[in-house]
Amino acid sequence: MRRASHLREPAAIKALLTLVALAYVALMLLLPLGAVLSQAFADGWRGWLAAVTEPDARSAIRLTLLVAGISVPLNMIFGIAASWAISKYDFRGKSILITLIELPFSVSPVVSGLVFVLLFGAQGWFGGWLQQHDIEIIFALPGLVLATVFVTFPFVARQLIPLMTAQGRGDEEAALTLGASGWQTFWHVTLPNIRFGLLYGVLLCNARAMGEFGAVSVVSGHIRGETNTMPLHVEVLYNEYNFIAAFAVASLLALLAVVTLALKSALEWRYRAAIAARS
Amino acid sequence: MSIRIENVSKNFSAFAALNQVSLEIRDGEFAALLGPSGSGKTTLLRIIAGLEVPESGEVWFGRKNVTEAAAASRGIGFVFQHYALFGHMTVAENIGFGLTVMPRASRPSKKDILLRTNELLDLVQLPGIGGRYPSELSGGQRQRVALARALARRPRILLLDEPFGALDAKVRRELRGALRTIHDELGLTSIFVTHDHEEAFTLADRVAILNHGQVEQFEKPKRIMQDPASDFVRSFLA
Numbered sequence: 001m002r003r004a005s006h007l008r009e010p011a012a013i014k015a016l017l018t019l020v021a022l023a024y025v026a027l028m029l030l031l032p033l034g035a036v037l038s039q040a041f042a043d044g045w046r047g048w049l050a051a052v053t054e055p056d057a058r059s060a061i062r063l064t065l066l067v068a069g070i071s072v073p074l075n076m077i078f079g080i081a082a083s084w085a086i087s088k089y090d091f092r093g094k095s096i097l098i099t100l101i102e103l104p105f106s107v108s109p110v111v112s113g114l115v116f117v118l119l120f121g122a123q124g125w126f127g128g129w130l131q132q133h134d135i136e137i138i139f140a141l142p143g144l145v146l147a148t149v150f151v152t153f154p155f156v157a158r159q160l161i162p163l164m165t166a167q168g169r170g171d172e173e174a175a176l177t178l179g180a181s182g183w184q185t186f187w188h189v190t191l192p193n194i195r196f197g198l199l200y201g202v203l204l205c206n207a208r209a210m211g212e213f214g215a216v217s218v219v220s221g222h223i224r225g226e227t228n229t230m231p232l233h234v235e236v237l238y239n240e241y242n243f244i245a246a247f248a249v250a251s252l253l254a255l256l257a258v259v260t261l262a263l264k265s266a267l268e269w270r271y272r273a274a275i276a277a278r279s
Numbered sequence: 280m281s282i283r284i285e286n287v288s289k290n291f292s293a294f295a296a297l298n299q300v301s302l303e304i305r306d307g308e309f310a311a312l313l314g315p316s317g318s319g320k321t322t323l324l325r326i327i328a329g330l331e332v333p334e335s336g337e338v339w340f341g342r343k344n345v346t347e348a349a350a351a352s353r354g355i356g357f358v359f360q361h362y363a364l365f366g367h368m369t370v371a372e373n374i375g376f377g378l379t380v381m382p383r384a385s386r387p388s389k390k391d392i393l394l395r396t397n398e399l400l401d402l403v404q405l406p407g408i409g410g411r412y413p414s415e416l417s418g419g420q421r422q423r424v425a426l427a428r429a430l431a432r433r434p435r436i437l438l439l440d441e442p443f444g445a446l447d448a449k450v451r452r453e454l455r456g457a458l459r460t461i462h463d464e465l466g467l468t469s470i471f472v473t474h475d476h477e478e479a480f481t482l483a484d485r486v487a488i489l490n491h492g493q494v495e496q497f498e499k500p501k502r503i504m505q506d507p508a509s510d511f512v513r514s515f516l517a
Contacts, residue, residue, distance in 0.1 A: 170359060170361060170363040171363055171365060173330055173350075173357075173359070173363065174357070174359060174363035174364075174365075174428075175365075175376070175380075176329075176330070176349075176350040176351050177328055177329075177330070177350050177351070177355060177356070177357035177429070178351075178376055178377035178380065178428065178429070178431070178432070179351045179352075179377050179380055179381065179432060180351060180376070180377075180380040181351065181380070184380045188365075188376070188380070189365055192365075192367040193366070193367070
């Protein structure tokens with residue numbers, strides 16, 4: 001039985017570690033999520049519904065969808081273009097470009113927002129010119145989109161660069177020798193090869209675009225019903241001690257996170273099957 | 280169709296991959312480019328295909344200068360060492376790819392593409408597997424499918440980059456025979472790259488031996504054996 005006892009000890013440690021991990025997840029993730037939901041529904045189903053359908057909340061939801069709806073496709077196109085260039089061609093400054101793409105991850109979102117205020121705000125570099133021509137960027141939709149694009153632009157590219165580098169140029173060269181044009185090669189060969197990675201990147205990009213607080217907060221100006229996105233609306237409500245409404249809107253954002261997570265897991269599962277099929 | 284390479288040079292940064300290479304392959308000939316790795320044989324094949332651009336020199340197909348022509352418009356078939364089959368397409372879709380991307384005016388009908396696909400599957404002795412995916416095939420089968428795909432648009436020239444490199448000895452022998460038969464039947468002009476001199480000598484009409492970006496000798500296998508042109512050729516064949 002000596003062997004059994006020497007096997008049992010790691011098993012005990014394994015159980016302990018698992019328990020610690022589960023407890024930690026429960027404490028740090030499930031408990032807050034539960035708190036959000038219980039607060040959101042403290043006045044029952046009707047209270048929740050009233051909070052998420054009142055005009056300011058509706059406007060915040062609309063604005064968040066609009067900002068994400070513009071920023072995510074922009075970053076998708078940029079991400080594909082950058083990954084294509086980095087993985088399929090050799091050029092000077094490639095490693096600098098890769099580093100720069102990652103930059104928004106290491107910069108505090110507040111700084112990201114401030115950059116745009118410095119550039120386009122009333123006292124900023126282009127502020128005077130913009131005022132003369134009656135163009136609003138800061139405290140308006142363009143500013144929100146700019147800040148969101150900046151904060152979320154690594155997501156798609158980061159997902160695609162390693163994937164496309166690993167896949168190499170072989171399939172594209174084969175398509176070219178078979179007489180396909182550049183566009184046909186992209187559409188029929190490259191895009192299908194990266195589709196799961198691309199979807200995954202877009203999903204993460206979207207989750208961050210909708211949930212972004214810091215950068216958007218700086219450029220928004222917090223005009224209720226006009227420039228407040230959902231996360232900003234939550235903050236406003238919370239500061240007004242309107243907890244039920246704040247948590248009701250927050251529960252929508254939490255729902256977004258849960259849906260993203262579910263889709264992400266589903267994609268990972270599909271993605272793995274696709275990778276296995278390639279080899 | 281004859282292939283003429285005139286004074287072609289190509290550098291990769293400081294390293295000269297090809298240095299003033301000239302070579303003429305006759306219409307209907309089966310030629311091999313043989314040499315150690317780094318000798319420039321694959322670079323030369325890729326320049327003929329239009330996948331690389333030479334710094335200087337010219338490439339002629341028959342009476343046409345194709346040096347500046349894009350790979351897609353050269354009318355060649357290319358077979359890659361690692362097959363490069365499209366994993367998300369069935370075997371039939373892979374083989375028909377070259378036909379489905381043709382401009383609408385000259386593109387065959389869906390029915391004709393299917394007929395052609397089946398004809399090609401018969402040619403490479405894999406009838407009835409059109410509905411399968413590349414991942415479900417063995418290495419030898421994949422390379423046969425890749426060959427069928429390269430032939431779909433009836434190219435006059437077939438280029439093969441180490442086509443048997445990733446296969447075991449038995450499959451290699453089978454495939455060699457099949458390739459030679461197809462070459463003769465279709466009246467192709469073919470060039471294949473290899474580092475295996477036995478393979479080059481048993482399969483090719485003439486063998487070009489490359490070293491350090493230059494052609495050391497381009498002759499019939501028998502002549503090379505009898506009369507090696509340089510010390511390098513002698514030692515490479517030993």
